Amino acid sequence: MIINGVEIEDTFAEAFGMSATRLIITAINERWARIAGETMTGFATSVIGCGVEGGIESILNEADTPDGRPGVSVLLFGMSGSVLGKQLEARAGQCVLTCPTTALFSGMTDGEPLPLGKNLRYFGDGYQISKQLGDQRYWRIPVMDGEFLCQEHTTRKPAVGGGNFLVLAATQAQALTACEQAIAAIARLPGVITPFPGGIVRSGSKVGSKYKALMASTNEAYCPTLRGLVRTQLSQDTGAVLEIVINGIAEEEVGWAMRTGIQAVCELGSAQGIQRISAGNYGGKLGRYHFHLRKLLA
């Protein structure tokens, strides 16, 4: 399959089952809501080293938030509900509670309950106030700029992590430009995030290492500087490879985001140095979800 001169490799992305939650952070204006969201998801690129993977799903206007203020929707993904819960509590406490003017709400109603303000309330040292509105409980925690309002629970549900595709281009700049275009297109989609810096990964990894302590190491088959030294997957004129990793609430949303991103890359075409689209997998043995590139784009 070739689109606009770009070869779509006959391979698939292998993704994993994860546990996800959606949160809504509001603040006095979008700037501060975004700061809180970016801080909460700042060190959340990969479960390998960060515990969870996270990102800002969308920017919300006043009409779409529980308290009528500007906000952001954040998605967090963990390999298990317990890890997700611990990370959520730490990140909510250190990144949102601390951020001026913010309030924190659940962005999902279905799924298993996950404590949000349930334990954060103790920061109020006995001066916290509970408010039950219908079947939802909120905590008003006194802080130095007024009150931090936090919903008692959010929910978590099964999700998909690790949808991906690789962009192979003639130069580093061309690969980056193409990926930036893909990220801009994916950012408009609901239910998905791209957890890596700017949504793009340059250090694609393989499982294992020659060093026993490491569980993952560089994927030498896609490193252009190792061409000639290892069994490479790159042609002679490939100058750089970048990867986009996509996590989503549902399998369909991840697949749709991959398709959207690849199409955005292919719009630039071979004329802009884009050579091939590939994907990362582990032979299909580790992940539950397989996204075949050619099926997605058919």
Place this chain on the structure above:
Amino acid sequence: MSPFVPQRLASMRPRQIAAITLHQGNRTLPAGELFDVTGSPGGRIVIQSDSELLDNIGMGMADGELMVEGQAGGYLGRGMSGGFLQVAGATGIFAGSAMSGGRILIEGNAGDLLGGAAAGERQGMRGGFLHVRGSAGDRAGDRQRRGIIVVEGNAGDYAASRMVAGTLIILGQAGHQCGLDMRRGSLILNSKPKSLPATFNVSGGHQLTFLTLLNQYLESHSAPWAFPGNSRIRRWVGDLACDGRGEILIQA
């Protein structure tokens, strides 16, 4: 009138309902001697009466709808846990006492101890939504533990007395000594009450985000907003003679 709740009458025929025994003073007599019973089995009951002597209407109600086309006596919806109870006229004392869920709408005035604790009880209202379009008597929200009470009109003296938690909103004029012995909870007033206990301290002017959520909740229950969520309110804290973690919010 406590037998007349939807969960009990839902599957009964009018003849069976007419045979239910009611207390009138020191006598008991079948309901059929006091009411004409018509209709078919279902989850909705309409009581047509203009008597203020019908006590315990909706007592222990768990689901369904109960409409009173007229007035009601004391203890309306006492111990109610679910469903919707509406009264077109006024009610007597202790409306919503010990209710833990569901919704009560009183179109007229309510008597004393609205949502309050009956003698010997440690808690009054424990949940649900109690809405009075008219005015309320003294001691509204006495020992209230949870839930929301909205009084669109005025309230008598000692509103939120001995309040444990929950929210009491008074949109008209509140009487003397609001929040006396209040431990926790929120009393929200549209204007200054006639007087506050000396054991309340002023906490200053604030903008509280939770008021927006409260307004949305009120709107979803067809109740008027307490006041705009972004408006500045004046907060009093107390009763310092009694735990002191309650608050009185007054629109600035």
